[in-house]
Amino acid sequence: MAVDLLRDFDPFDIFDAEAARLDRFFSGLDESGWQRPSRCAGWSVRDVLAHLAGEEMYNHACLDGTVQDLMTRLTIEGVAGFNDFNEWCVRQRRRLPVEEVLTEWRAQNGDTRRRMRELGRDARIDTMAGPYPNGLQAFHYDSEYATHADDAGVPVTDEEADDRTLWRVAVGRFVLAEQEAKVQVEQTAEYIWVAVNGTTATLSYPEFVEATVGRLPASHQVDPRVAAALRCLA
Structure with a gap:
């Protein structure tokens, strides 16, 4: 669940x-x-x-x-x-x-x-x-x-940063599932793999967090369709 x-x-x-x-x-x-x-x-x-x-x-x-x-x-x-x-x-x-x-x-x-x-x-x-x-x-x-x-x-101190990112990744993944977002998300030890209607992207944990809250910079190379599908907390 x-x-x-x-x-x-x-x-x-x-x-x-x-x-x-x-x-x-x-x-x-x-x-x-x-x-x-x-x-x-x-x-x-x-x-x-x-x-x-x-x-x-x-x-x-x-x-x-x-x-x-x-x-x-x-x-x-x-x-x-x-x-x-x-x-x-x-x-x-x-x-x-x-x-x-x-x-x-x-x-x-x-x-x-x-x-x-x-x-x-x-x-x-x-x-x-x-x-x-x-x-x-x-x-x-x-x-x-x-x-x-x-x-x-x-x-944010270096000592806090990793744990803070981990819970934010978990919250983002939960909310995407809660909203039944049309996006596939798989988490590995180092990155987040995402697929939307055949379009895929590999994001670092911090990039995934920024995507879920709608804060990826416009200059980021992720496909806009992926960014839009991941935005769930803003």
């Missing part, structure tokens, strides 16, 4: 580690650091923080069982769809002092992580797709945090 790919990883430990990495990085930024462009088109590093703070509205609604209430509220606000929600969250916080946004994110995300850990992997929580296992939702958040940390240029 696809979920077996995640068996050896603790989603709550990963969530804590990725949040702590972001917090250390954010805590050391000066004004120029906050204004530096991120990999997210049109977003500065400050905007990445605003996005993370804002999406806690959804995370808490999942835990509170009030996702539909949140969707109704957003519709009244003129917000349609997740991309619109993300931009709305950023706009709402652009005029606030960055220290206030950082404090908001720390408190709200800390509460999310605590509550999810207390619930455990097998509990089911409310999501836009309906009831979903809490542990699997945490893995989605893990990927979100790791991706945005990379977007913002958060450093």
Whole structure:
């Protein structure tokens, strides 16, 4: 089963580690650091923080069982769809002092992580797709945090890098299987082999991760059809 790919990883430990990495990085930024462009088109590093703070509205609604209430509220606000929600969250916080946004994110995300850990992997929580296992939702958040940390240029130590890549490969493979993506993926000790409608590619582990989150550079030589088929977490 696809979920077996995640068996050896603790989603709550990963969530804590990725949040702590972001917090250390954010805590050391000066004004120029906050204004530096991120990999997210049109977003500065400050905007990445605003996005993370804002999406806690959804995370808490999942835990509170009030996702539909949140969707109704957003519709009244003129917000349609997740991309619109993300931009709305950023706009709402652009005029606030960055220290206030950082404090908001720390408190709200800390509460999310605590509550999810207390619930455990097998509990089911409310999501836009309906009831979903809490542990699997945490893995989605893990990927979100790791991706945005990379977007913002958060450093990762050599000691952490390999293990971090391994769990991200596992999450990417799981989500592709969960979504029943029309792509064949085989993992060896050194690389990932991919096939899409007769087109094949061999990717390193980091390249595979970047493909699953839609961050392969335009200059990469992988066939665009393969890149599109692998994008499942962004």
